Amino acid sequence: MIIVLHKNIQTGELSEILNQLEEWGLEAYIAQFEHRSIISIANKVNPDFDIRKISLLKGVVDVYRVDEPYKLASRAWKKSSTSFEIKGVLIGADELNIIAGPCSIESEEHIFEMASIIAKEGVKFIRGGAFKPRTSPYSFQGLGIDGLKMIRKAADMYDLRVVTEIIDASQIDDICEYADIIQVGTRNMQNFYLLKQLGKFNKPVLLKRGMSAQITEWLMAAEYILSGGNEKVILCERGIRTFDNSGRNTLDISAIPIIHELSHLPIFADPSHGTGNRNRVIPMSLAAVAAGADGLMVEVHSCPEKALSDGPQALYPQQFTLLMTQIRALTQSLKGKQIRENENVPF
Ligand code: PEP
Numbered sequence: 001m002i003i004v005l006h007k008n009i010q011t012g013e014l015s016e017i018l019n020q021l022e023e024w025g026l027e028a029y030i031a032q033f034e035h036r037s038i039i040s041i042a043n044k045v046n047p048d049f050d051i052r053k054i055s056l057l058k059g060v061v062d063v064y065r066v067d068e069p070y071k072l073a074s075r076a077w078k079k080s081s082t083s084f085e086i087k088g089v090l091i092g093a094d095e096l097n098i099i100a101g102p103c104s105i106e107s108e109e110h111i112f113e114m115a116s117i118i119a120k121e122g123v124k125f126i127r128g129g130a131f132k133p134r135t136s137p138y139s140f141q142g143l144g145i146d147g148l149k150m151i152r153k154a155a156d157m158y159d160l161r162v163v164t165e166i167i168d169a170s171q172i173d174d175i176c177e178y179a180d181i182i183q184v185g186t187r188n189m190q191n192f193y194l195l196k197q198l199g200k201f202n203k204p205v206l207l208k209r210g211m212s213a214q215i216t217e218w219l220m221a222a223e224y225i226l227s228g229g230n231e232k233v234i235l236c237e238r239g240i241r242t243f244d245n246s247g248r249n250t251l252d253i254s255a256i257p258i259i260h261e262l263s264h265l266p267i268f269a270d271p272s273h274g275t276g277n278r279n280r281v282i283p284m285s286l287a288a289v290a291a292g293a294d295g296l297m298v299e300v301h302s303c304p305e306k307a308l309s310d311g312p313q314a315l316y317p318q319q320f321t322l323l324m325t326q327i328r329a330l331t332q333s334l335k336g337k338q339i340r341e342n343e344n345v346p347f
């Protein structure tokens with residue numbers, strides 16, 4: 001259950017509400033957002049409980065029954081899809097956004113070259129990792145803060161917004177200074193301490209799906225960020241482990257309509273990590289867009305053979321141009337034809 005409170009609720013009114021909820025056996029958690037305060041009730045509410053009793057309490061604006069374990073991430077609570085602006089670019093709200101760039105920031109010269117390739121295609125977001133969560137401690141670990149400075153400079157030159165990964169809560173201040181979206185990678189989806197810390201900032205978070213995470217677990221991870229007061233969460237399907245080993249991962253395209261059904265949060269797809277093979281990135285990108293993705297994250301490299309990480313899945317610049325041409329054609333032909341989330345279509 002979710003209880004929306006009056007914007008200017010008095011402290012006395014709030015404690016009266018909390019006391020009353022406790023008396024009714026309801027476990028209350030307060031979340032303070034930029035424009036409103038709400039209480040989520042964590043425990044299952046008896047179906048016989050008359051929620052109108054809560055609406056009558058002074059300071060309460062609205063009450064929603066939400067049975068899912070994730071409350072703030074659920075569509076049961078928020079019917080309209082979430083959208084927000086990042087430096088003048090709208091995320092969600094039927095806009096398709098592309099995040100492109102190399103896996104890692106490799107040098108200043110290289111990230112400037114990549115920024116120019118990306119900007120030429122009209123893309124507004126550049127990606128690049130400065131802190132790399134590598135499977136082997138002997139692999140390239142990223143350029144750290146120097147890398148963040150490089151990507152910021154290149155992005156500013158080409159009017160791009162920066163997406164970069166965080167791997168430890170101690171990096172939050174630095175990443176907030178240089179990035180426009182903080183990426184939480186698959187390996188950290190259940191780093192609950194990190195998620196909680198990110199809830200305290202007003203910086204958009206791109207939350208990748210854990211490689212073995214069920215959708216409910218993924219939405220619970222989003223709930224950690226939301227319940228801290230940060231409403232700007234983007235989900236990103238990046239492939240999961242299945243019994244099949246013919247690709248690096250299995251990109252779960254079905255997660256896209258499922259997320260639209262269960263949640264109001266925007267959902268992106270990452271066919272680069274989702275397949276691990278550049279020749280599969282274009283078809284899977286098109287499939288994700290056709291399935292209703294709000295955006296894509298793709299790895300591109302000017303010379304993938306020399307990439308310091310994830311070379312085999314990086315698109316060549318010409319392939320990236322082709323991808324963008326095909327995406328424009330696809331979105332044009334889909335315009336207005338997609339069945340929007342939760343729409344009841346009579347058959
Ligand atoms: C990445 O985006 O480079 C990355 C490491 O992604 P993931 O967490 O999905 O593996």
Ligand code: MN
Pocket residue numbers: 103104273299309310
């Ligand atoms: Mn990568």
